[in-house]
Amino acid sequence: MKYYDEYRDKNLCQLIIEKIKKLTKEEIRIMEVCGTHTMSIFRYGIKNLLPANISLISGPGCPVCVTPINEIDHMISLSDMEETIITTFGDMINVPGSTSSLKKKKAEGADIRVIYSPLQALGIAEQFPQKRVILIGIGFETTIPLLASTVLEAKKRRIDNFFLFSLAKLMPPIIKTLLESNEVKIDGMLCPGHVSTIIGTKPYQFIPERYDIACVIAGFEPVDILNAIYHIIEQRIKKIPQVENKYRRAVREEGNPLALALINQVFLTVPSEWRGIGMVAESGLELRPEFSNLNARNFSVKIERERENELCRCGDVLRGAITPRQCPLFRSVCTPENPVGSCMVSSEGTCSAYYRYN
Amino acid sequence: MTEDIITLDYGSGGKLSNQLIRSLFLRYFNNPFLNQLHDGAILPPSDKKIAFSTDSYTVSPIFFNGGDIGKLAIHGTVNDLAMCGAIPKYLSVSLIIEEGTSMYALEQITSSMAEAAQQTDILIVTGDTKVVNKGDVDGIFVNTTGIGYIDLDVDINPARAQVNDFILINGPIGNHGISILASRENLELEESIPSDTAPLADLVQQMLSITREIHVLRDPTRGGLATALNEIAQSSQVEIEIGEVKIPMDEAVKDTCQILGYDPLYLANEGKLIAFVPEQYAEKVLEKMKKSCYGEQAAIIGRVVARGKAEVYLLTEIGGKRIVGMLSGEQLPRIC
Numbered sequence A: 001m002k003y004y005d006e007y008r009d010k011n012l013c014q015l016i017i018e019k020i021k022k023l024t025k026e027e028i029r030i031m032e033v034c035g036t037h038t039m040s041i042f043r044y045g046i047k048n049l050l051p052a053n054i055s056l057i058s059g060p061g062c063p064v065c066v067t068p069i070n071e072i073d074h075m076i077s078l079s080d081m082e083e084t085i086i087t088t089f090g091d092m093i094n095v096p097g098s099t100s101s102l103k104k105k106k107a108e109g110a111d112i113r114v115i116y117s118p119l120q121a122l123g124i125a126e127q128f129p130q131k132r133v134i135l136i137g138i139g140f141e142t143t144i145p146l147l148a149s150t151v152l153e154a155k156k157r158r159i160d161n162f163f164l165f166s167l168a169k170l171m172p173p174i175i176k177t178l179l180e181s182n183e184v185k186i187d188g189m190l191c192p193g194h195v196s197t198i199i200g201t202k203p204y205q206f207i208p209e210r211y212d213i214a215c216v217i218a219g220f221e222p223v224d225i226l227n228a229i230y231h232i233i234e235q236r237i238k239k240i241p242q243v244e245n246k247y248r249r250a251v252r253e254e255g256n257p258l259a260l261a262l263i264n265q266v267f268l269t270v271p272s273e274w275r276g277i278g279m280v281a282e283s284g285l286e287l288r289p290e291f292s293n294l295n296a297r298n299f300s301v302k303i304e305r306e307r308e309n310e311l312c313r314c315g316d317v318l319r320g321a322i323t324p325r326q327c328p329l330f331r332s333v334c335t336p337e338n339p340v341g342s343c344m345v346s347s348e349g350t351c352s353a354y355y356r357y358n
Numbered sequence B: 001m002t003e004d005i006i007t008l009d010y011g012s013g014g015k016l017s018n019q020l021i022r023s024l025f026l027r028y029f030n031n032p033f034l035n036q037l038h039d040g041a042i043l044p045p046s047d048k049k050i051a052f053s054t055d056s057y058t059v060s061p062i063f064f065n066g067g068d069i070g071k072l073a074i075h076g077t078v079n080d081l082a083m084c085g086a087i088p089k090y091l092s093v094s095l096i097i098e099e100g101t102s103m104y105a106l107e108q109i110t111s112s113m114a115e116a117a118q119q120t121d122i123l124i125v126t127g128d129t130k131v132v133n134k135g136d137v138d139g140i141f142v143n144t145t146g147i148g149y150i151d152l153d154v155d156i157n158p159a160r161a162q163v164n165d166f167i168l169i170n171g172p173i174g175n176h177g178i179s180i181l182a183s184r185e186n187l188e189l190e191e192s193i194p195s196d197t198a199p200l201a202d203l204v205q206q207m208l209s210i211t212r213e214i215h216v217l218r219d220p221t222r223g224g225l226a227t228a229l230n231e232i233a234q235s236s237q238v239e240i241e242i243g244e245v246k247i248p249m250d251e252a253v254k255d256t257c258q259i260l261g262y263d264p265l266y267l268a269n270e271g272k273l274i275a276f277v278p279e280q281y282a283e284k285v286l287e288k289m290k291k292s293c294y295g296e297q298a299a300i301i302g303r304v305v306a307r308g309k310a311e312v313y314l315l316t317e318i319g320g321k322r323i324v325g326m327l328s329g330e331q332l333p334r335i336c
Helices: A010-023 A035-043 A070-077 A089-093 A102-107 A119-127 A144-156 A173-182 A194-200 A204-211 A222-238 A257-266 A288-294 A314-318 A350-356 B017-028 B069-082 B101-117 B175-185 B201-210 B224-236 B251-260 B279-291
Strands: A028-032 A054-058 A082-089 A111-114 A132-139 A162-168 A186-190 A214-217 A243-245 A266-275 A278-287 B049-057 B087-098 B122-131 B140-152 B166-169 B216-218 B238-243 B274-279 B299-307 B311-315 B321-323
Touching: A010 A222, A028 A035, A035 A194, A035 A222, A035 A350, A054 A222, A054 B049, A054 B140, A070 A102, A070 A162, A082 A089, A082 A119, A089 A102, A089 A111, A102 A111, A102 A314, A111 A119, A111 B166, A119 A132, A119 A162, A132 A144, A144 A162, A144 A288, A162 A278, A162 A288, A173 A194, A173 A204, A173 A278, A186 A194, A186 A222, A186 B049, A194 A257, A204 A214, A214 A222, A214 B224, A222 B122, A257 A266, A278 A288, A278 B201, A288 A314, A314 A350, A350 B017, B017 B101, B017 B122, B049 B069, B069 B087, B069 B101, B069 B140, B069 B201, B087 B101, B101 B122, B166 B279, B175 B251, B175 B311, B224 B274, B274 B279
Parallel strands: A028 A054, A028 A186, A082 A111, A082 A132, A132 A162, A186 A214, A214 A243, B087 B122, B238 B311
Antiparallel strands: A266 A278, B049 B140, B087 B140, B166 B274, B166 B299, B216 B274, B238 B299, B311 B321
């Protein structure tokens, strides 16, 4: 297909890999903070093609994975309410809470529906006016404008049985927290392409300025990723860390002002808890007070007491502190069929990628 | 009749059941074995090996782009028999119908089963109908069980894959999976993607006319190509290598997968087969496949590289190499 076949060109990929090999023998550690990057890297076998001195580390780029278990439990408990339909993206269905999951609740009779677009939830709400229809609003900046426009649309169409359970999270604050902790040494960062289409290039500026780390915004095809790796190394060698936009076909410097305005109109930034990382200031989004009648957090539900398998090391994996292979549960107890932690569930989770492709 | 709906009475075994059998099933399936309305069909003896297979069909929606549950139920069991190297001969059809289903829909499904059976020269010789309370099943469930005959010199089974066998497929993958998904979710795709549902028994016989040395046949239905290859790798304890660029795929399927985050290797097919054929016959079998209307886009997609370790590897289109595992759980669309 036009627009992606040329970014999967084998010869071009080989050429870039050769150039990378010639560029340096130095150890270079690059973190990707987008689940789609993680998947692309595994799907195309990019790690095996790179020289041994270049390592790719996965960061907290999968929205399902970074949601803490108490929030998962809260989400699951919403499905216990009478006359309620839970609408969610597919990935959330399998995520285990303390003792249950939406999938188990569905098997027990709860009405849980997988949707492909948030707007589908409004259609369902209109179809079943006597029921509460709750949208599990999960995602980073890429998905949040869709959640915002769904909320506005619900208000416009006066759909009063639609509710949002926001698990929305923001990317720049968590990158800052990670770099501030200094737990994982990183030389470069593969900045998330989809998120950048919304937020633009400026929010990453602090990364080279404050932490001396090379940043390249990249698309998701193999040529995009390899090219970004090349430029990260080049920045490193020339000692000119900066934010380079190598995904110009989708990302503008200013991002998408319309989408940003939508987010701002509907949501407020709030402190938010990240799995394995803890509370991070201004890293989550909650509905503004004027939309509180649509806020599914207002329902009083009984949330079970948090119980997490102590051996699960999702948190360490999310921070890039360990690879999934270093987790004692990986592959033995924790598998995609029987996931212990969320990183094994989502198709974009690091453990899932290691399990499937390695 | 076409405006009627199926009530519980139609499954009672009484008058209405009898009327349904005579006015619908006998009319469409008409053959001397069934027409006797005996408790079972008494079939003539054969000196060949007998293949025996059963499958139940619960597809939702019942009518989808490129087919319906009836066509699928015939093709599915015909194909399972064909994968044993058999010529399908006789079928049973069992229907479990939700009360309230329209008679028109049932007639359409029956007619489509009759047409599919006729196309493959298989006779529907016995059957059963049950009607259950609303909500107990989703529309109509169909079970088909089939018998086919295998020539004595044919020995196809999943444990027979040998090192250096070439792996052939008869066409593009993923069309059925995407078609069902689009129908189920009302996805408005730019290009219509019909299901690939098709009977493959004749194609298999064409292939066997080139060589009896076809080692393995498998239809990559649920779980897709990746799961089917893994099953064979496990049964035969072999290492398989396939090339991503060699796998035929329609652009529209590729694009839809790209947007929704599906891996086409795991999407269901209903008119595809993979064949493990010794290297020396591979080209000739391929040529023969391409002459069939169900194999025009046939291709050699890989080969068995070693014995001992049950693994499937994919050479990615950019020259990387990765493991292809079995499908675990359901494939779900991604978030972003």
